[in-house]
Amino acid sequence: MITVGKNQTTSDYVGIADEKSRAVLICGKRGSGKSYTLGVIFEELQAQENCLLIVIDPMGIYHTMAEPNGAQERELWDWGLSSRGLPITIHVPGDPAERYGGEDVIREMQSRGVRFHPLRLNASDLSPDSWCDLFDIGVSDAMGIVLYRAVQNLRRQRKQFFYVEDIIEEVKKDERAQERTLEALINRLEMARDWDIFSSNYREIWEIFDLNGVNVIDLSVVDPGRHGLRNLIVDVIARDFYKRRTVARRREELGLLSDLPRVWMAIDEAHQFVPAGRASLAKETLIRWVKEGRQPGLSLILATQQPAALDSEVLSQCDVLLVHKLTNTEDTNAINRLSQDYMSSELKALVQKLSRSGEAILVDDEAEILTSLQVRPRVSRHGGGEAKAP
Numbered sequence: 001m002i003t004v005g006k007n008q009t010t011s012d013y014v015g016i017a018d019e020k021s022r023a024v025l026i027c028g029k030r031g032s033g034k035s036y037t038l039g040v041i042f043e044e045l046q047a048q049e050n051c052l053l054i055v056i057d058p059m060g061i062y063h064t065m066a067e068p069n070g071a072q073e074r075e076l077w078d079w080g081l082s083s084r085g086l087p088i089t090i091h092v093p094g095d096p097a098e099r100y101g102g103e104d105v106i107r108e109m110q111s112r113g114v115r116f117h118p119l120r121l122n123a124s125d126l127s128p129d130s131w132c133d134l135f136d137i138g139v140s141d142a143m144g145i146v147l148y149r150a151v152q153n154l155r156r157q158r159k160q161f162f163y164v165e166d167i168i169e170e171v172k173k174d175e176r177a178q179e180r181t182l183e184a185l186i187n188r189l190e191m192a193r194d195w196d197i198f199s200s201n202y203r204e205i206w207e208i209f210d211l212n213g214v215n216v217i218d219l220s221v222v223d224p225g226r227h228g229l230r231n232l233i234v235d236v237i238a239r240d241f242y243k244r245r246t247v248a249r250r251r252e253e254l255g256l257l258s259d260l261p262r263v264w265m266a267i268d269e270a271h272q273f274v275p276a277g278r279a280s281l282a283k284e285t286l287i288r289w290v291k292e293g294r295q296p297g298l299s300l301i302l303a304t305q306q307p308a309a310l311d312s313e314v315l316s317q318c319d320v321l322l323v324h325k326l327t328n329t330e331d332t333n334a335i336n337r338l339s340q341d342y343m344s345s346e347l348k349a350l351v352q353k354l355s356r357s358g359e360a361i362l363v364d365d366e367a368e369i370l371t372s373l374q375v376r377p378r379v380s381r382h383g384g385g386e387a388k389a390p
């Protein structure tokens with residue numbers, strides 16, 4: 001069990017049973033404490049040292065977890081805790097110094113205990129469909145047909161490894177396509193090469209992940225509007241870990257050694273990745289995580305301001321809810337629909353009473369409990385405060 005806080009009436013510790021895989025939804029209005037709570041859960045998981053931890057960080061705020069929370073020493077003391085920085089590895093799509101605006105930024109962050117890794121995707125890890133989705137072209141459009149064929153051919157010939165350059169060469173060889181189609185497609189592939197998120201030598205993604213600390217995927221450096229690149233990165237990572245955990249699980253069942261422990265992945269601003277009412281590159285894979293992730297040992301935490309903007313299939317799979325202050329009726333209704341009937345009216349009443357940041361309602365479907373709690377203070381520094389005038 002991981003402790004999240006204390007029951008507001010009885011002061012008993014309250015938490016989430018984590019022996020089995022869980023799908024957790026953290027929601028609440030702006031500034032209600034969602035990212036903070038997500039950090040608390042990850043501090044707890046990190047202390048247990050038995051799972052791989054990944055945070056998908058669209059705002060670039062989780063690097064501060066490498067530092068101790070000096071600002072709340074008193075509260076921590078009241079809780080019998082002391083401040084501590086966690087081992088944090090930031091995976092930066094592309095070249096870290098370039099994306100962060102200088103070597104000095106990297107050096108300063110390193111001096112605060114952050115480790116950096118450039119994160120680059122293997123072109124061959126993307127399916128032909130994903131390549132078409134990435135450029136927003138249909139698989140039956142003129143360009144889509146050529147691209148699909150090129151990637152498919154490379155997959156057949158090389159089995160595993162190929163790079164953006166190889167796709168360009170393969171497209172050039174296509175004799176059935178019109179000149180203009182080829183040119184337009186090659187332009188897009190060259191653009192993809194310039195994004196600097198595809199690798200030019202094959203490397204297994206999971207090899208660079210730290211098994212003992214928190215792996216932060218910093219998506220704030222990737223333009224959100226650009227062809228669903230953020231989604232693509234999440235999709236490739238989620239798919240890779242799904243596949244690897246399926247293999248690892250089989251080994252564990254046979255009593256053999258496996259090199260990959262269970263995985264907890266947290267996604268902040270989750271509506272960007274599993275939106276309601278429209279497709280996204282990562283959606284299908286994430287739906288699979290929450291629906292079928294129990295067997296391979298994959299847990300997911302989704303944090304969002306707008307639960308009503310999350311895909312309903314994903315919402316309905318969440319078996320733990322942490323609800324912070326919510327004011328929007330549409331979002332409150334979305335949450336109520338999720339809770340068991342017998343809890344619905346009680347939940348609504350409790351949510352209305354929430355006032356301070358850090359207060360939340362925990363609904364655990366498995367344990368069939370509904371508790372109002374105060375989330376504990378963070379031992380590591382919380383990022384994400386607003387910029388203030390100097």
Ligand SMILES: Nc1ncnc2c1ncn2[C@@H]1O[C@H](COP(=O)(O)OP(=O)(O)OP(=O)(O)O)[C@@H](O)[C@H]1O
Pocket residue numbers: 028029030031032033034035036037305357358359374375376377378382383384385
């Ligand atoms: N459990 C807590 N104890 C003490 N302070 C807290 C707690 N939770 C949140 N806070 C305070 O509230 C502020 C806002 O929290 P947080 O950044 O987690 O909000 P959020 O819900 O993620 O907001 P946004 O929707 O803007 O992302 C924090 O900077 C922190 O100071």
Ligand SMILES: [Mg+2]
Pocket residue numbers: 034035036268384
């Ligand atoms: Mg937040």
